[in-house]
Amino acid sequence: MTVVTSKVCIVGDFAVGKTSVVERFVNSQFSDKYLTTIGVKVDTKEIDLPQRGVQQKLILWDVAGTDRFGDTEFAYLRGASGYVFVADGTRPLTMGTATSLRDRAFEHYGVKPAVLLVNKHDLTGAWDVSEQRLKGLQAQFGSVFVTSAKTGAHVDDALTHLAELIVDRAIADQQ
Amino acid sequence: MSDLETLKDLLFGTEKQVLDSISERVESRELRSADVADILPEAIHASHRSGGELIKALREPVGACLQQEIRDDPQTYGDALYPVMGPAIRKYIMHALRTFTQQINEALEQSLTPKGLSWRVQAWRAGVPFGEFVVQKSLLYRVEQAYLISRENGLLVGHAQHEAARIKDSDAVSAMFTAIQDFVKESFSPDRTGRLESADMGEFTLWAVHGPHALLVCVIRGVPPRSLRADLSAILERIHFRYGDAIRTYSGDTASVPEVEEELTACLRLEARQDTGTANKGVSWPLLIILILVVGAFGYFAVTGWLQAQQIARLNAALTDTPGLYITDIYRDRQSVLVRGLRDPLAPTVSAVAAANGLSHVEIVADMQAFQSLDPTLLAQRAANRFGSPEGVSFAVEGSRLIVSGAAPVDWQEEVALAYRTLAGLDDIEFRMSPDERAEQAAAAPGVDLGQLDAIVRQLDGRAFYFASGTTLTAQSADALTAYADQLKAAAADLALLGRGLNLTATGFTDPVGAPEVNYALAQQRAEAIASALVELGWDGAIIARANPDRATDVSKVDPSLRRAIVELESVETEPTQ
Known part of the structure; x- marks a missing residue:
């Protein structure tokens, strides 16, 4: 099985749960304690993609939350093979931020495989995303997952899907 | 076709086709280019062999072309020249370092400290120049990990680590280093051309060597020498040379850079240890x-x-x-x-x-x-030398007392008694005479024969009596004179029985102090004093009193023993008494 390493950047607005998503995906853990990320935090996770005959090692760059990219954040995105955009389902504005960040990243580094995670689905009382909005986001991002870092719902699915997109993109580029 | 054309075909059919073909080639730009391209290499070779005209012709346009290209696209030429320039620069630096090492060597050759001598012996045994050895000793280090990181995306292209090194996730380390590198560049380099080249972490030093497409990051234990950077640059250049395109387009597929970790392993061999190259050598006989x-x-x-x-x-x-x-x-x-x-x-x-x-x-x-020692042995010897040592007489010293033992004439004893104080360290004297010795001193008994009398006379002859001052005898001499008078009278009586008599001559002496005339008179007086005393003591024989005719002139010799009178005897024939 071929081993492929890919850089994936996790980006999104402040406190949308980027670090919690990574922690759930990498270590299957969750903490209610909020620790803001300064700069960037790097984790790795290996995923087997047997159908494609590839073992994908994701280098996850958990970039500090921001509503717009500065020079340093742009530097962190350089060379990324894919993006995980994260929004907070209880704060509709964060979805707009995710869209804005996506546009800026693609504008700067080209279009790359990406998924949008609308997170905090466990907070059903505060959930504020309509089905129509989700469809709109689906049209923009191509892949949208309603996730919960707390329960782990769809987190692995989202990251695995992104890994597949990255491999498919690489194969397409080679061809 | 006209008749003329037909005629031409008949006459020059083949040649005409050739001419048409040539004409077509001359008129067609593509064909001419193909022809020139076909023969151009051979033409250049032929021109180059025939002389330097081709070089002269190409020098100016090619130079202008290169200048223009380098000005327009310096990065491409920099990347292209990187594998060439690196070794050239490194060679120059190596030469400079060797010269510097030589200078260190010469400087250290003058030092003779124990450590310097010890290092000199070790360098001699290891077979390396002393200066180089000192550098090795001073700069101990070991490359423990080497990361080859893509400059484009921060992905880890390859990794090698020392057996002793521990690391959890080299990919995460690679990514984090890239993130830090980006952060530093964005934060502290205004024009974003700055690069993080080294960092210190406790006992580790982290060095990054930058290439066009990748950077080599090494974790080094200890303090590396500057020359190590040149070694690492050489390794990175070799990697670029071997994997240039693969690294430039690296997207995480390790298969695209086969055996890159073997190249990185060369970094781990860069180390300097205290026992390098000496541990397994045998005994050095010299x-x-x-x-x-x-x-x-x-x-x-x-x-x-x-x-x-x-x-x-x-x-x-x-x-x-x-x-x-x-x-x-x-x-x-x-x-x-x-x-x-x-x-x-x-x-x-x-x-x-x-x-x-x-x-x-x-x-x-x-x-x-x-110096004069007061040791008793030497004092006794000094006394013996001073006074002479009659047979059977010995000297000893107890404390400050001079002990005289044995048989000695009375006048000699008196002489010693008067003069012993002149010897430093003596302030008392004691004569120790044995009973037998005293008997010998006794006067000849009546009835002895002439021989015995002669012996007695000889013993009595020349007896000296000493004066304390003027004409006053010392107490000891006064006592001795009394005994002497008795002995004289006894001897005279015995001699008279044998028809012999005794004539006495008393000769007076003085020390040299004073006027010679006065001394001469005093000497006369002393002789007369002795004569008078003997008469008073019952001597009735002849006696002559006279002064010593030899006047002493050496006034430096103030000797109490010189103040004396000597009685001399002369045995003469007389009428035998009945």
Whole structure:
């Protein structure tokens, strides 16, 4: 099985749960304690993609939350093979931020495989995303997952899907 | 077709086709280009072989072309020249470093510190120049990990680590280093051209060497020398040369950079340790011989020094125990022993003492000042020398008392009694006479024969009596004169029986102090005083009193024993008495 390493950047607005998503995906853990990320935090996770005959090692760059990219954040995105955009389902504005960040990243580094995670689905009382909005986001991002870092719902699915997109993109580029 | 054309075809059919073909090739730009391209290499070769015209022709346009290209796209040419420029620059730096090492070597050659000598021996055994060895000793380091990181995306292209190194996730380390690198560049480099090249973390140093497409990051334990950066650059250049395109387009597929980790392993061989290259070498015989010689020489000098110290100690003890010698300093000066101190003239010499103690082979230089010792042995010897030592008489000293033992004439005893105080250290005298000796001193008994009388006369002849001052006898001489008168009378009586008589002559003496005339008169008076005293004591024989005709002139010799009178006897024939 071929081993492929890919850089994936996790980006999104402040406190949308980027670090919690990574922690759930990498270590299957969750903490209610909020620790803001300064700069960037790097984790790795290996995923087997047997159908494609590839073992994908994701280098996850958990970039500090921001509503717009500065020079340093742009530097962190350089060379990324894919993006995980994260929004907070209880704060509709964060979805707009995710869209804005996506546009800026693609504008700067080209279009790359990406998924949008609308997170905090466990907070059903505060959930504020309509089905129509989700469809709109689906049209923009191509892949949208309603996730919960707390329960782990769809987190692995989202990251695995992104890994597949990255491999498919690489194969397409080679061809 | 006209007749003329037909005629041409008939006459020049083949040639016409050739001409048409040539015409077509000349008129067609593509065909001409293909023809020129076909023969251009051969033409260039032929022109180059025939002379330098081609070079002259190409120099200017090619130079202008290169200048323009480099100005327009410096990065491409920089990347292209990177594998070439690196070794050239490194070679220059190596030469400079070698010169610098040579200077260090020359400087250190002058140092003779114990550590320097030790390092010199180790460098000699390891077979490396001393300066280089010192650099190795001073800069101990070891490359423990090497990361080859893509500059484009921060992905880890390859990784190698030392056996002892521990690391959790090299990909995460690679990514985090890239993130830090980006952060530093964005934060502290205004034009974003700055690069993070080194970082210190406790005992580790982190060095990053940047190439066009990848950077080589090494984790180094200890303090690396600057020359290590050149070594790492060489490895990175080799990697670029071998995997240039693969690294430039690296997207995480490790298969695209096969065996890159073998290249990185070369980094791990860059280390300098204290025991490098010396641990497994066998015994160095030249070094062993030198060590034996050094130890032997050290032992020889140690033993010789110890023996010489023992000799000096023995000599010092012998000299100290010898009466009349006082040693103030004794030490070895090259091959001889120098002795300083005081020596009584009566004491043996330093060399004699050394010879008597089995040290005659020691070369001795004595610097002895004369002094008078108060040692009892030497005082007794000095008294014997001073007064002469009649047969059977011996001297000894107890405290400050001079002990005279044996049989001696009374006048000699009186002489000693008067003069012993002139010897320093003596303030009392004692005569110890045995009973037999006293009997011998007794006067001849009546009825003795002439021979015996002659012996008595000889004993009485020349007796001296001493004056305290003027014409006053010393108490001892006064007593002696009384006994002398009795002995004279007894002897005269016995001689008279044999028809012989005694004529006495008393001769007076003085010390040289005073006017000669006065002394002469005093000497006369002393002689007369003795004569008168003898008459008063019952001497009825002839007696002549006279002054010593030999006047002493040496006024420096003030000797109480000179103040005396001497009685001389002369036996003469007389009418025998009945």
